[in-house]
Amino acid sequence: KxxxxxxxxxxxxxxxxxxxxxxxxxxxxxxxxxWFRQDPGKGLxxxxxxxxxxxxxxxxxxxxxLDKSSxxxxxxxxxxxxxDSATYLCxxxxxxxxxxxxxxxxxxxx
Amino acid sequence: xxxxxxxxxxLVKRTGEKVFLECVQDMDHENMFWYRQDPGLGxxxxxxxxxxxMKEKGDIPEGxxxxxxxxxxxxxxLESASTNQTSMYLCASRVQASYGYTxxxxxxxxxx
Numbered sequence: 001k002x003x004x005x006x007x008x009x010x011x012x013x014x015x016x017x018x019x020x021x022x023x024x025x026x027x028x029x030x031x032x033x034x035w036f037r038q039d040p041g042k043g044l045x046x047x048x049x050x051x052x053x054x055x056x057x058x059x060x061x062x063x064x065x066l067d068k069s070s071x072x073x074x075x076x077x078x079x080x081x082x083x084d085s086a087t088y089l090c091x092x093x094x095x096x097x098x099x100x101x102x103x104x105x106x107x108x109x110x
Numbered sequence: 111x112x113x114x115x116x117x118x119x120x121l122v123k124r125t126g127e128k129v130f131l132e133c134v135q136d137m138d139h140e141n142m143f144w145y146r147q148d149p150g151l152g153x154x155x156x157x158x159x160x161x162x163x164m165k166e167k168g169d170i171p172e173g174x175x176x177x178x179x180x181x182x183x184x185x186x187x188l189e190s191a192s193t194n195q196t197s198m199y200l201c202a203s204r205v206q207a208s209y210g211y212t213x214x215x216x217x218x219x220x221x222x
Contacts, residue, residue, distance in 0.1 A: 031208045042215055043116075043200055049210035089153075096207060098143075100153045 002027045002094050006101035013080055014109050021075040021104045023090035028068045031093040035064050035075050038087045038103070047088075048075070080108045113137070114214035116201050122220045129188040131217050133201030140206045142184035144168075144176065146197040147216075153200065159184055191221045 003026045013019055023033070032051045036044040048057045048064040050073070056065040063076040073090060087103040117132040135142065143158040145168075155168030157176040165176050173195060177185045184203075188195055201214040 032210070034210050036213070041198075041218065044202075044211075044213040046210055046212060051208070091211075093208070097155070098211060102152050 002030075002092060002097070002099045004090060004092055004099050004101040006088075006090060006104050008104060009102065010105040010107075012107040012109065015080060015082060017080050017108075018076070018078050019080055019106075021077070021088050021090075021106070023073040023075070023101055025071045025073075025092045025099075027094055028071050029094060030068065033064075033066055033073050033090060033092050034098075035062075035073075036089045036091065038089060040087075044089065077106075080106075082108050082110050084108050114201055114203050114212050116199075116214040116217050118217050119215065120218050120220075122222060123188075123191050125192060125221060127188075127191045127221075129191050129219070129221075131186040131188075131199055131201075131219070133184045133186070133203075133214055134182050135184075135203040135212070136182065137203075137205075137212075138181065139203035139212075140181075141204045142178065143202040143204075143211070144174075144184065144186045145200045145202065146170070147200055148197050156186065193221050195219065196221045 005024045007022045034049045035047040050057050050066040061078040066073045087105045089103045091098050091100045114135045144156040145153045147153045154170050159165050159178045175187045199217045202211045204211045
């Protein structure tokens, strides 16, 4: 059974800092990996999708990498802003099942 | 942009009521999904559908049923609501396998 772990569970940083969120998964035979953002009481917003054949994807200040062989992905956020405060979830797709990590709760302080 | 719309943001229902949660997507996606999200348990798959009139059980289907009569609409039904079904319910869709998921804004259901 696929298990997804996100570290750290919570992170508090000052505005302007670059930061890295980590995601690891136990079964490397994934189709893709998706990073989401969730604001309190809201739904999930897709940030980046990395197919299994890709190594990274970028969107604005966000960069996600994927190392299938080691079962790891990182989400890099450059020049963090208070508006980046949210919970970040990674999810891996395997055998038509999307498995989520527990998330990293990020707080960016002004 | 694909839009997944859940008809209600907040719902309060009484124990024993039949509850319908509606989800509509506007981009002709084949696959649709219902999840519930609870603190400490994360997101769990309730039911999914790969095509019209098709449905498959997810990891926690007990107490729920679904309906997909049209491609764009996927309904989650709580046959007899119970307090342990108080949760955030999230609908999602995707074009087909290996594509990314698009989620709706969620329905916070409270059963009293």
